[in-house]
Amino acid sequence: MNKITVNFVLNEEPQSITVEPNLTLLEVIRDVLDLTGTKEGCGQGECGACTVLLDNAPVNSCLVLISQVEGKKVTTIEGLSKDGELDILQQKFIEAGAVQCGYCTPGMILAAKSLLLQNSKPTEEEIRKAISGNLCRCTGYTKIIKAVKGASGQTEEVI
Amino acid sequence: MSQFRWIGKPLPRIDAKQKVTGAVRYVTDMAFPDMLWGAVLRSKYPHALIKSIDVSKAKEKSGVIDVLTYEDVPGLNAFGIITQDQPVLCQEKVRFMGDAVAYVLAEDKRTAYEALDLIEVDYEPLPVVSDMEEAIKNTTKVHKDGNVLEHVVITKGNVAEAFESCDLVVEETYYTPRQMHTFLETEGGVATIDEDGIITVFSSSQYPNRDIIQIARSLAYPEDKIHVVGHPIGGGFGGKDEITTQILLALGTLKTGRPVKTVWDREESVIAGQKRLPLKITLKTGVTKDGRLIANQCRVVADTGPYNALGSAVMKLALEHACGPYYVPNTYLEGYCVYTNNTLGSAFRGFGATQATFAIERQLDLISKKLGIDPLEIRIKNALQNNQSAGLGHLPAPSVGIADTLNQLKKHDLWVNKEEYLKTDVPYLKRAIGIACSHQGCGLGSFFPDYGSADIRLLPDGSFNVKVGCPDIGQGNATAFAQIAAEVLHTDPDNIHVEIGDSRTSPDSGSTSASRSIYTGGNAIVISGRKVKALLLAEASRALGVAPDLLQFGVNNISTKDGDRSITYKEIASNVAGRKGTIRYTSRFDWPTSELEFNEALGLPHYVFSYISEMALVEVNELTGEARVLKAVVSPDAGRIINIQGLEGQAEGGTVMGMGFALMEDVILDEGQYLTRDLSTYIIPTALDIPEMDTVPVEALESTGPFGAKGIGEAVCNPITPAVINAICDVLDINITKLPATPEMVYNLAHKKIS
Numbered sequence: 001m002n003k004i005t006v007n008f009v010l011n012e013e014p015q016s017i018t019v020e021p022n023l024t025l026l027e028v029i030r031d032v033l034d035l036t037g038t039k040e041g042c043g044q045g046e047c048g049a050c051t052v053l054l055d056n057a058p059v060n061s062c063l064v065l066i067s068q069v070e071g072k073k074v075t076t077i078e079g080l081s082k083d084g085e086l087d088i089l090q091q092k093f094i095e096a097g098a099v100q101c102g103y104c105t106p107g108m109i110l111a112a113k114s115l116l117l118q119n120s121k122p123t124e125e126e127i128r129k130a131i132s133g134n135l136c137r138c139t140g141y142t143k144i145i146k147a148v149k150g151a152s153g154q155t156e157e158v159i
Numbered sequence: 160m161s162q163f164r165w166i167g168k169p170l171p172r173i174d175a176k177q178k179v180t181g182a183v184r185y186v187t188d189m190a191f192p193d194m195l196w197g198a199v200l201r202s203k204y205p206h207a208l209i210k211s212i213d214v215s216k217a218k219e220k221s222g223v224i225d226v227l228t229y230e231d232v233p234g235l236n237a238f239g240i241i242t243q244d245q246p247v248l249c250q251e252k253v254r255f256m257g258d259a260v261a262y263v264l265a266e267d268k269r270t271a272y273e274a275l276d277l278i279e280v281d282y283e284p285l286p287v288v289s290d291m292e293e294a295i296k297n298t299t300k301v302h303k304d305g306n307v308l309e310h311v312v313i314t315k316g317n318v319a320e321a322f323e324s325c326d327l328v329v330e331e332t333y334y335t336p337r338q339m340h341t342f343l344e345t346e347g348g349v350a351t352i353d354e355d356g357i358i359t360v361f362s363s364s365q366y367p368n369r370d371i372i373q374i375a376r377s378l379a380y381p382e383d384k385i386h387v388v389g390h391p392i393g394g395g396f397g398g399k400d401e402i403t404t405q406i407l408l409a410l411g412t413l414k415t416g417r418p419v420k421t422v423w424d425r426e427e428s429v430i431a432g433q434k435r436l437p438l439k440i441t442l443k444t445g446v447t448k449d450g451r452l453i454a455n456q457c458r459v460v461a462d463t464g465p466y467n468a469l470g471s472a473v474m475k476l477a478l479e480h481a482c483g484p485y486y487v488p489n490t491y492l493e494g495y496c497v498y499t500n501n502t503l504g505s506a507f508r509g510f511g512a513t514q515a516t517f518a519i520e521r522q523l524d525l526i527s528k529k530l531g532i533d534p535l536e537i538r539i540k541n542a543l544q545n546n547q548s549a550g551l552g553h554l555p556a557p558s559v560g561i562a563d564t565l566n567q568l569k570k571h572d573l574w575v576n577k578e579e580y581l582k583t584d585v586p587y588l589k590r591a592i593g594i595a596c597s598h599q600g601c602g603l604g605s606f607f608p609d610y611g612s613a614d615i616r617l618l619p620d621g622s623f624n625v626k627v628g629c630p631d632i633g634q635g636n637a638t639a640f641a642q643i644a645a646e647v648l649h650t651d652p653d654n655i656h657v658e659i660g661d662s663r664t665s666p667d668s669g670s671t672s673a674s675r676s677i678y679t680g681g682n683a684i685v686i687s688g689r690k691v692k693a694l695l696l697a698e699a700s701r702a703l704g705v706a707p708d709l710l711q712f713g714v715n716n717i718s719t720k721d722g723d724r725s726i727t728y729k730e731i732a733s734n735v736a737g738r739k740g741t742i743r744y745t746s747r748f749d750w751p752t753s754e755l756e757f758n759e760a761l762g763l764p765h766y767v768f769s770y771i772s773e774m775a776l777v778e779v780n781e782l783t784g785e786a787r788v789l790k791a792v793v794s795p796d797a798g799r800i801i802n803i804q805g806l807e808g809q810a811e812g813g814t815v816m817g818m819g820f821a822l823m824e825d826v827i828l829d830e831g832q833y834l835t836r837d838l839s840t841y842i843i844p845t846a847l848d849i850p851e852m853d854t855v856p857v858e859a860l861e862s863t864g865p866f867g868a869k870g871i872g873e874a875v876c877n878p879i880t881p882a883v884i885n886a887i888c889d890v891l892d893i894n895i896t897k898l899p900a901t902p903e904m905v906y907n908l909a910h911k912k913i914s
């Protein structure tokens with residue numbers, strides 16, 4: 001198969017990679033670039049573990065072909081903390097106890113990040129909707145919702 | 160003020176920062192230079208004889224390094240925690256769709272999967288055993304010795320006589336589904352071999368030291384040349400307790416001398432992975448007219464599928480928990496565990512108690528309705544007390560907190576003001592509150608050696624290294640270990656470095672399963688911690704020239720009680736190192752067991768139990784049969800709470816998992832063929848489905864536990880299922896006997912379309 005070259009910005013760093021065109025964004029991130037914070041839970045767009053931000057919108061990277069990111073901005077969990085300083089969502093996830101096995105956590109945090117970028121004071125219903133494509137088998141979601149509320153500067157009580 | 164510095168505190172998880180930044184490398188994130196990919200050829204039929212296997216074409220494919228079959232397994236071509244009945248690679252027969260027939264090792268993943276299509280297997284299909292009652296008849300045998308893997312009868316008192324004296328006897332048969340663990344990280348890992356022949360397997364595992372025994376047996380390879388690192392993993396819930404990829408990975412690296420990686424994709428995980436055993440449970444329960452339980456007769460048939468794994472133990476736990484956390488003077492408990500060609504049944508959080516809880520808690524509600532007794536009161540009335548024998552006839556440890564948990568519910572706003580909560584504005588939306596109780600035996604029970612060990616060592620910088628074998632499968636036991644160690648050593652968790660789940664470094668502490676890791680690891684840490692403290696004190700006394708009883712412990716030092724002189728742990732470490740010594744202790748802790756043992760039912764009974772009650776406010780749409788859980792209040796008794804945030808996390812996660820079991824989850828098969836294949840057909844609760852949850856714990860302290868703690872990782876998913884179902888049945892005046900209670904089923908029952 002003829003390789004293609006794709007240019008995009010990954011976590012604020014320009015990237016130019018030459019790969020087979022049938023690779024997904026998830027495969028490139030994990031296997032080619034060795035950023036393993038992005039997880040695979042199903043490979044079929046059903047679980048959200050592979051969520052990354054594409055121009056700040058959440059996408060299931062297992063369903064995105066690498067050519068589709070040409071010229072775009074990709075953010076993975078590794079790009080969320082700046083110079084070792086955690087994003088407020090990351091801090092609140094720790095404080096609220098929103099992490100158990102942690103396998104859903106990167107995707108969950110990025111889905112929430114995108115929500116907060118568009119809507120700084122979401123309602124609980126909006127939070128639930130925004131993360132409804134991200135499965136978590138450990139936490140029962142309550143503490144995740146609480147963490148997102150906390151990160152938006154709202155009371156952390158979950159109704 | 161609490162008597163403890165760290166016990167009970169909501170200390171954030173020690174691994175949380177690594178997890179929120181994506182820095183942690185799970186076992187399936189591991190990669191090594193020159194690594195091969197291993198892909199497994201699964202069976203084409205649920206039940207068939209293998210006539211021949213031809214791998215020659217696959218071997219010729221460019222990029223394929225080797226293709227392994229049964230002929231390549233050097234040792235015992237079988238594994239299993241209890242019975243070694245599952246082939247590593249099948250030779251003469253396949254017994255379910257998930258059976259492994261060949262293992263391709265290739266330069267990359269795509270090549271490996273493409274090569275699977277080139278393997279030619281000639282099968283002769285056999286009749287499929289899919290019904291568990293049919294299985295008992297042995298018309299077609301899954302294994303040559305027949306389909307009944309285990310048959311157990313345990314009695315207490317005399318049920319036949321007791322039923323005569325009962326005012327009411329209720330009999331019903333219940334069916335539970337094949338719940339899938341649905342951990343987000345599927346089964347997988349990587350194995351490497353070094354020039355000394357040391358094999359290291361990084362793989363999803365709940366018990367690395369036991370994996371070593373199983374790998375060594377199949378590879379005919381020395382145990383001391385095998386290491387297993389079972390941590391960190393993306394969820395376990397029991398489904399990573401038995402071998403998944405470990406033996407094949409080790410075999411692959413042994414044969415090729417190169418690192419080998421295998422991760423099942425989701426479909427392979429659905430097909431080959433372990434599931435909760437489907438149970439058929441018939442209960443005949445007799446009471447007096449004031450609602451006192453007099454007799455309970457139980458018949459369980461458990462479908463373990465093609466192999467035992469932990470299926471027979473699951474069946475026995477269902478019997479042990481079939482009377483609920485209640486006092487029942489007369490019991491007759493009979494169980495069959497049978498082989499079929501269905502999914503591979505094994506451990507799943509709750510381990511048989513989950514299924515049994517559904518059955519007995521439905522019985523309690525049927526009885527309470529018939530007698531007109533409040534469902535909460537009938538449970539309080541029958542709640543097991545400290546001096547009463549459990550269903551199997553033995554006395555559990557005297558930390559029976561079930562009545563206290565029920566009293567917590569009784570005081571809760573949802574119960575006190577239930578009339579308010581039951582109101583709805585929409586005529587076709589109806590609400591009810593369902594209640595249920597459960598309990599869970601902690602540890603492996605009688606007969607099986609159940610022990611733990613912790614290795615604590617003073618490090619040169621004055622901090623402590625704490626090593627325990629049990630992996631952290633997501634629930635946060637490593638954080639609890641840090642808290643327990645900090646408490647015993649009178650220091651801060653920052654000074655504790657916990658290492659777990661790595662057979663290269665941590666001592667064998669048994670499995671992370673059976674609600675046992677905090678109790679076991681915690682006890683082992685307490686023993687080691689006390690020894691280390693005594694060693695520190697002796698050192699300080701010697702260095703300061705002051706008698707030990709005049710000294711006191713600080714966070715990082717030991718000082719004279721008047722505070723005049725002190726020595727830091729760092730100084731102690733350096734003094735000891737100067738003499739080429741260490742301050743270190745490796746403990747051994749053995750579980751207490753019941754005075755009663757059953758030779759015909761090894762593993763029963765358990766001695767330490769956790770208890771739990773839960774109530775759920777459920778709204779049912781009469782037009783669609785759809786049920787929504789609006790609120791759930793859970794009262795767990797885990798003995799002493801080590802980390803309140805961790806306990807809430809268990810209670811919330813368990814509740815949602817149990818809701819899935821009640822309402823939506825089932826792997827559907829048709830004559831052994833999977834109709835459910837992935838997460839688009841296997842639906843688990845999402846953030847849109849969850850209720851508001853409130854955790855109101857009680858602490859019935861367990862005198863043999865670390866600071867009084869028991870275990871709670873499993874019980875949390877048991878009571879919600881019947882609580883929700885009881886509410887739905889109450890609203891619509893129906894009797895649900897089969898799970899999951901999908902909207903279609905509820906609608907049809909309500910409209911008398913099915914019975």
Ligand code: FES
Pocket residue numbers: 039040041042043044045046047048049050051060061062063
């Ligand atoms: S891995 Fe992409 S949605 Fe599950």
Ligand code: FES
Pocket residue numbers: 098099100101102103104105135136137138139343393394633
């Ligand atoms: S924390 Fe384990 S899947 Fe969410």
